[in-house]
Amino acid sequence: MSTAAMKATRLMVAMFLVAVLLVTSPPAFAADPNDYPGSIDNLDGTYTLVYQPSGGANDGTDQGGIAGGKDAFVLANESPVTANTNYGQASYTHHFNSTCNPWQGWSYHQWDVSALPPVEDIVSVTLVLYQKIGRGYGWGYQNPTTTMLVQAPAAPWNEMTLSWNNKPALQPEILSQVDLPTPNLGVYDSSGSNIVYDGYVQIDITELYKDWKTGARPNHGIVYRRSNAWCENANFNYVYTSDNPDSGLRPQVKIVYLGGPAEDTTPPVITPVVEGVLGNDGWYTSDVTVSWTVTDDESDEISITGGETVVVTGDTPGVTFTCEAVSAGGSATASVTVKRDATAPMITIAAPQDGSEYIIGEAVEADWEAADGMSGLADAYAGAIDTATPGAKTFTVTAVDTAGNQATLTHDYSVLSAADAIDRLIARVRSLNLHKGAETSLIAKLNAAKSSLIRKNATAAVNQLGAFINEAEAQSGKKVPASDSDDLISQAARIIEAIR
Ligand SMILES: [Ca+2]
Ligand SMILES: [Ca+2]
Ligand SMILES: [Ca+2]
Ligand SMILES: [Ca+2]
Numbered sequence: 309m310s311t312a313a314m315k316a317t318r319l320m321v322a323m324f325l326v327a328v329l330l331v332t333s334p335p336a337f338a339a340d341p342n343d344y345p346g347s348i349d350n351l352d353g354t355y356t357l358v359y360q361p362s363g364g365a366n367d368g369t370d371q372g373g374i375a376g377g378k379d380a381f382v383l384a385n386e387s388p389v390t391a392n393t394n395y396g397q398a399s400y401t402h403h404f405n406s407t408c409n410p411w412q413g414w415s416y417h418q419w420d421v422s423a424l425p426p427v428e429d430i431v432s433v434t435l436v437l438y439q440k441i442g443r444g445y446g447w448g449y450q451n452p453t454t455t456m457l458v459q460a461p462a463a464p465w466n467e468m469t470l471s472w473n474n475k476p477a478l479q480p481e482i483l484s485q486v487d488l489p490t491p492n493l494g495v496y497d498s499s500g501s502n503i504v505y506d507g508y509v510q511i512d513i514t515e516l517y518k519d520w521k522t523g524a525r526p527n528h529g530i531v532y533r534r535s536n537a538w539c540e541n542a543n544f545n546y547v548y549t550s551d552n553p554d555s556g557l558r559p560q561v562k563i564v565y566l567g568g569p570a571e572d573t574t575p576p577v578i579t580p581v582v583e584g585v586l587g588n589d590g591w592y593t594s595d596v597t598v599s600w601t602v603t604d605d606e607s608d609e610i611s612i613t614g615g616e617t618v619v620v621t622g623d624t625p626g627v628t629f630t631c632e633a634v635s636a637g638g639s640a641t642a643s644v645t646v647k648r649d650a651t652a653p654m655i656t657i658a659a660p661q662d663g664s665e666y667i668i669g670e671a672v673e674a675d676w677e678a679a680d681g682m683s684g685l686a687d688a689y690a691g692a693i694d695t696a697t698p699g700a701k702t703f704t705v706t707a708v709d710t711a712g713n714q715a716t717l718t719h720d721y722s723v724l725s726a727a728d729a730i731d732r733l734i735a736r737v738r739s740l741n742l743h744k745g746a747e748t749s750l751i752a753k754l755n756a757a758k759s760s761l762i763r764k765n766a767t768a769a770v771n772q773l774g775a776f777i778n779e780a781e782a783q784s785g786k787k788v789p790a791s792d793s794d795d796l797i798s799q800a801a802r803i804i805e806a807i808r
Pocket of ligand 2: 377378379395396397398415465549550551
């Protein structure tokens, strides 16, 4: 094969593939067969739906729905009663068009098509009636060829009140007609009647169905009647109705329509699912599980990239997860960012130290700090150090971070009366194991100051503590080690300051 010929062959193969694609691509309109239960796949892009209502309530409410068939016949004969009689519950309709007596009979049928496939998908609609035609044995009349007509009633009618005398007028237009063959001449049934036709009659009502669906023609159903007049003496011509006990032979509307899965023109829908305890300002305060839901109502196949389920177990200022999904309708991407702070703020308290002692009235400033390393501090507060009254006290700092995590830290402290503070100082002096003379002299001054306090003579007490300081200074580095002396002086000075 020459190069040119090979190229030509390849071109033809390519064109063939394009043609195949065009043939197998979905039709412009395609009803979803799932919307029409009972549809049969014809495997050529079309489906067949057989709509075959049952008798229904027969109380005048039946409108031709699947569980409420609507059909009746009207009859005129020699009896004036007949023309006023309703035959809405009959198992058969009867058709006559007689030239030798008053026998006339038409049948009425209606179907609710509102839930049936839409006009744009319709290939064909066929009315299927089970019909019997024959003549009484021995009467000798020729059976005519039979032409049946479909016309439209001009007004609504009621299955339970319709009669020959109150039937609605007919629209003159012949919508469809069918010539029935006479295949069974010479066949007799058990009553001896000669059956000349016994079987299904198929009538094309495609355009009528479309008119009903679009509203171009109001759906009052059809009138089915015999067109050609004949002497009907003892002839019969009937159709099984929706009320017939033989459910398989009730009237059918057979609809062939374009069907198939809808063409997908939209990408998948991706939704992140974030589970955890959500604090303030978008911060999670617990472990966070990130998963995804991906749906596409029009496509069965979705390919997903990312989208794994993950658990965030550590604090983070923000970690982003992404999911991408592709269907026949296109691709979509979604992402979600998770911030986690499950750690309460850090608090430190320099003053008051836990277990510290203050003297009543002593001015002491609190010294504390709070900090948060992740979401940051939102609020921090503490009370003042209270030395107004003696006793055991607590000092508490509370801190809250932006995520809402809260921390508290408490230090205990106690406030001593001035007399108790002097007792502590006496005990301190004794603990130093000083030269006896120096110890006695120092303690005597402290006891004097304490006595003055009890007598509420603060001035004397201050003077006596001043004398204690002077002596401690004088003995510093001599009978009292310098470092101990400095400590005693500072304690005494604190007491002076508190009682001043
Ligand atoms: Ca009915
Ligand atoms: Ca009926
Ligand atoms: Ca889609
Ligand atoms: Ca934090």
